[in-house]
Amino acid sequence: MTWTFSSDLAAYLSAAGPAVAAQPVANTVLLTVADGLERRGPSAFGSAEPFFGWWTDADGTVSGGLLCTPPYPLLLSTVPEEAVRALGAALATEPRLAGLPGINARRPDAEALAAAWGRPTRYAEEIRLYRLAGLVAPDPAPPGRARPADEADLPLLLKWTEAFHQEADVPGPASEAALRDRISYGGILLWEDGGTPVSLAGFNRPIGSAARVGPVYTPPQARCRGYAAGVTHAVSEAAYAAGASEVLLFTDLANPTSNGVYLRLGYIPVEDRAEVVAM
Numbered sequence: 001m002t003w004t005f006s007s008d009l010a011a012y013l014s015a016a017g018p019a020v021a022a023q024p025v026a027n028t029v030l031l032t033v034a035d036g037l038e039r040r041g042p043s044a045f046g047s048a049e050p051f052f053g054w055w056t057d058a059d060g061t062v063s064g065g066l067l068c069t070p071p072y073p074l075l076l077s078t079v080p081e082e083a084v085r086a087l088g089a090a091l092a093t094e095p096r097l098a099g100l101p102g103i104n105a106r107r108p109d110a111e112a113l114a115a116a117w118g119r120p121t122r123y124a125e126e127i128r129l130y131r132l133a134g135l136v137a138p139d140p141a142p143p144g145r146a147r148p149a150d151e152a153d154l155p156l157l158l159k160w161t162e163a164f165h166q167e168a169d170v171p172g173p174a175s176e177a178a179l180r181d182r183i184s185y186g187g188i189l190l191w192e193d194g195g196t197p198v199s200l201a202g203f204n205r206p207i208g209s210a211a212r213v214g215p216v217y218t219p220p221q222a223r224c225r226g227y228a229a230g231v232t233h234a235v236s237e238a239a240y241a242a243g244a245s246e247v248l249l250f251t252d253l254a255n256p257t258s259n260g261v262y263l264r265l266g267y268i269p270v271e272d273r274a275e276v277v278a279m
Contacts, residue, residue: 016065073102088116
């Protein structure tokens with residue numbers, strides 16, 4: 001039983017791809033990040049070189065993986081307990097894991113890795129994964145309507161995505177290439193009231209059976225009017241129309257307002273994850 005680490009995306013996809021793809025709900029972020037690297041190249045999420053890993057069981061079966069695109073945290077898939085213990089030990093010996101910006105994993109796995117890191121740590125974020133069980137229209141319905149974003153909206157999309165990154169403490173700048181990619185498949189919707197954009201929501205291209213909603217952003221001056229609920233409902237429908245049979249999203253557990261909105265729209269909890277960073 002062992003971890004194999006590599007900077008070769010093709011080797012990771014060949015070795016770990018089937019195991020990660022077999023759980024498209026729990027592993028949604030790993031799947032969409034790998035898809036972004038395939039489509040936009042190794043600098044899709046930053047200038048630093050990404051790296052990958054996969055866990056091989058005693059019988060030779062690969063049962064999970066990890067990837068990291070600095071400055072974003074390492075993402076750990078669903079893996080056996082022994083893989084988590086071995087990864088904790090590797091934090092002190094594997095050169096690629098030196099100087100990690102953080103670790104994003106299922107809450108129990110994040111706790112185990114934090115204890116094994118050998119450095120003071122803190123929880124930078126605690127998030128909950130939701131899946132859509134049955135879409136419910138917002139009541140009362142907000143004024144306005146949704147429309148797909150297009151190339152003419154890029155300046156606004158960049159501005160609002162940057163603002164979302166700042167509020168959510170997301171590392172790295174907004175990517176025009178990523179936004180153009182989403183526009184290409186109808187993956188960003190704007191909610192308009194009186195012809196003026198007041199909120200946005202996006203979704204990742206469906207991979208396997210699943211698509212993930214996010215980000216959802218409303219500028220401060222337009223909040224508390226139901227726009228976020230309206231655009232999230234619309235983008236959830238768009239994800240289904242794009243071919244997803246599972247529509248997912250993450251929420252920050254520190255934000256009870258957004259968690260309440262998504263519950264009312266028909267999303268139900270799947271699991272909690274945490275991001276651990278070294279202090």
